[in-house]
Amino acid sequence: MDRKTLNSDGFPRQFARSRRFSLGVPRHFTVSPDGDRFLFVRTGSGTDPVGRLWEYDCGTGEERILADPALLVGAGSGAVPEEERQRRERARERSEGVVSYATDDAGRLVVFALSGALWAVRTDGGAPFSVPAAGPVVDPRPSPDGRHIAYVSRGSCHVVDLTGTDRQLARAEGPEITYGLAEYAAAESMGRLRGYWWAPDSRRLLVARADITAVERRYIGDPADPTKPPRAVRYPAAGTANAEVTLWLLGLEGERVEVEWDRKAYEYLVDAGWDAHGPMIAVQSRDQRTVRTLTVDPATGATQVLHERTDPAWVELVPGTPTRTASGALVLPEDAGGTRFLTVGGLRVTPKGLQLGEVLGTADEQVLFTAGEDPTESHVWRHEPGHGVRRLSRAPGRYTGVERGGTVVLDGVTERGPEVSVVRADPDGDGGDGIGAGAGAGAGASYGVIASLAEEPVVVPRPVHLTLGERELRGALYLPSWHQEGTEKLPVLLDPYSGPGMQVAIRARAWFTCVSQWFAEQGFAVLVADGRGTPGRGPAWEKAVHGDLLTPALEDQVDALRAAGARFPDLDLARVAIRGWSFGGFLAAAAVLHRPDVFHAAVAGAPPTDQRLYDTHWKERFLGHPDEQPENYARSSLVGHGHLLRRPLLLVHGLADDNVAVAHTLRFSAELLAAGRPHSVLPLPGATHAPADDGVNENLLRVQRDFLRDALGGFKVPEERTSGE
Structure with missing residues (x-):
């Protein structure tokens, strides 16, 4: 290889303009219930920072753009609300335009925010359309039935239908209070970027209220511009007060019930969710040595301890847990003997030495998760009762993924760079012994590849x-x-x-x-x-x-x-x-x-x-x-x-x-x-x-x-x- 090419001073420029080679890489995948299609976000090229919403047809392998910000709000995405700017900073988001989205259960209604405005698009045809909102929109999410869209504006939680009829379910009582947003510690250190969750029946929401009044105030100024006033931020430094976080059950007709737990002993809200078995939350003690999984009575807000994890050092928070299978079996990690196991219904289902990384989701009684036998690699695995665990990704690398309706999207960073592969199981076949990028097609599986538009680095690692x-x-x-x-x-x-x-x-x-x-x-x-x-x-x-x-x-x-x-x-x-x-x-x-x-x-x-x-x-x-x-x-x-x-x-x-x-x-x-x-x-x-x-x-x-x-x-x-x- 040419020395001049390898040592070109163009690498730093390429590194910067490609935003660390992240632009043009497909991400944020959502598979439809039937597995026939899925959505994702990708910018227009390896140097284009504007994200677009795409749909992929698993049958034909064709891609189409569902929403292009340049056609909706002009070049780029314009200014974003301060709450959204902070959310992106916590998520280390490097692109613009459509950077995230959410769908209803059918995957037919997709909503997203652009320049603080609320937008929606239907996957069965038609152009994106704006939905009137009460103010700058942050983190919009449609109800499971697709009839309503919840969002946060100026710290308050709203729900709007597609005609623009807006209801404020919870009003922020002051500038230091928010409903529906993750507080700093949750977003930066716990990995919880969400602050509200829909009920499966689309009639209520579980909403976090964060009061940061007692949190230490810091001021961030711009010494390069002495005429610009400093920005005040609330930062919970070690040993000081945290945000006071409570949970509320909010009904579309105005009902409001507080979720009760021992917040003095367990001040951290680690995660929350609402499935067919009801609301469930995870809370953690300030010393982080205990994490409790609690069920919530949706009528009264009362909670019961479903599970408790303890550790003399700290309880490690594993993304995607706790969750449940269709039968209600609790999915959790367990640390024992130098291994982080995956447990389902209280039973270890992974072998010693396979280190659990993240739970990606459940489908019926199956559990999709990441784990590694070698610390230099991390793969996508599936557990299914009666069949044990099976590794789905094959080539060396680090993978995550989603699965629904018999379709698996494997999102990998391999030795060749980013690679996204699609696996469609044949209902008449067994899928073979392993599927994924770099694997040979097993019996009963078909494959596709989602194109990455990322730039190839002029300096290739050796x-x-x-x-x-x-x-x-x-x-x-x-x-x-x-x-x-x-x-x-x-x-x-x-x-x-x-x-x-x-x-x-x-x-x-x-x-x-x-x-x-x-x-x-x-x-x-x-x-x-x-x-x-x-x-x-x-x-x-x-x-x-x-x-x-x-x-x-x-x-x-x-x-x-x-x-x-x-x-x-x-x-x-x-x-x-x-x-x-x-x-x-x-x-x-x-x-x-x-x-x-x-x-x-x-x-x-x-x-x-x-x-x-x-x-x-x-x-x-x-x-x-x-x-x-x-x-x-x-x-x-x-x-x-x-x-x-x-x-x-x-x-x-x-x-x-x-x-x-x-x-x-x-x-x-x-x-x-x-x-x-x-x-x-x-x-x-x-x-x-x-x-x-x-x-x-x-x-x-x-x-x-x-x-x-x-x-x-x-x-x-x-x-x-x-x-x-």
Whole structure:
């Protein structure tokens, strides 16, 4: 392959304009009850940020656009309500236009919001049409029977029929109260992005009310524009008050019943739903050691304990649980003996060593879920009584999916990039032993592929997958494509995340694997490793960081580096740098503070330097309450250790970050300065925790490269490898 192509300076530009190669990728799938068709969202190309609503015909393999924002509201999608902007920030949404939608049970009426306006379209023909609403619309969802649409506007919960007759079911009593929206901790740290749920009979809703009056107020300003007033946000920092969340049963005719549970003991509403057996909710204690599944009496709001999970560290929240099968069998995770099992009706249905990731849904008595035997992969599985569990996806990668009416849509990120395959079961066949992208068609199954319009990266990852050290850390080594073994020593760049909630050493071509390869093409040997605390290796591995988020994570990076250096002599362990963002940024800064004997330079992006400044649910999960266990916060923070810095350090932070506040970096920088420790700070005006500006994202890669090259020195990059720079 041509060196100039591999090392083209065009990669950062491509990375930015493609929004991390997310544009043009099909997502958000909904299969019709008969399995004959399904809906999805996809932008127009790999550089077009505007999402469109599509329908796929499983019989013909044809796609058609149901809604194009450019034809409805003009180019782009215009301004969105502040509540919707916050929802997208929590979801890390990078596109515009139609970014989400909801359907009735038949999959015939589809609703979505554009520029705060309510739109609907019928899949049986006709153009999209606007539905009059009382104000800016957030999170619209049709009733199961398709006769009404619920939505949130200015914190109040509304229901409108298709003629525009609007009813306000719950009015926000003040500016700090919302009905039908997820509060910050739920959306950012619990994975609950919803705040209301329809009853199956379409006559009532289960609605969350969030009162954030007692939550700590923070102010986010724009120092680049001193004439602009700061924005006030409510942020529940560790040890401080959470939002007060209650639940209400709201009838279309005005009925209102409060759901009762011990909110003092269980202040977190983890999830909720309403199926044929009635409403069901999951609540969690503040110390997160207990999660209860409760049934709700829809007439009185009274609750009963259906199940209780406890753990001496914390109860891990598994997406998609709790849920029930058609017979009412409760579907839950169970942690035991180093394995996270799937249980149905109280019985374990998955084998030891298969780690449950997420429950994707149920159909009759079948359960669709994700799980992995190897932490570098995650696959879609199905459990069916009498048939056990069967893996549906085959090729290496990380998958999710949906199933309905005999059709499975497998949404995968494989070693070739994003791949979406459609599997239609033949009622006269058995479906074979396995289905999915990369699998041979089994008996009784037909296949289709949904086109991805995403750009192909000009730098293609070439990882060497590794198992490193005594703890068998999963890692990947990225070497320059032009490097010839034994000809020269390469400086090493560790490129980890290594925190709870994310893995980077995976058998899939994700955006971060492309970035690691790009840094390799710049002259580094790039090593990534997933240490203790990362998901995918079972509960004992995840909870090894309980009480100390720093020591195990840093030890594992050092061990991975030394093990890789012993196997690959071309790695120059006398020149080692580390970079990262968020938890990875925290880890990078900690590396040069505490292990300057190993790490010689670091770039730390949006690092949470003071664990007390982070949110309640996420931080107290690992470190406990700061008033009760202050030593855990001191042990896991960078503040107080600034005097240890001896190596070059670049701190990068978005000034509009409402997740990891810029105060983390500013206070730490002040501490470094007071200790006489030179360092660099790069502020990003207007940037949130996930910077959205293409120019920032493009040049941020180059700034990091140049800083690390200068810090390590001794780079030998032939002219042809930097052509175009």
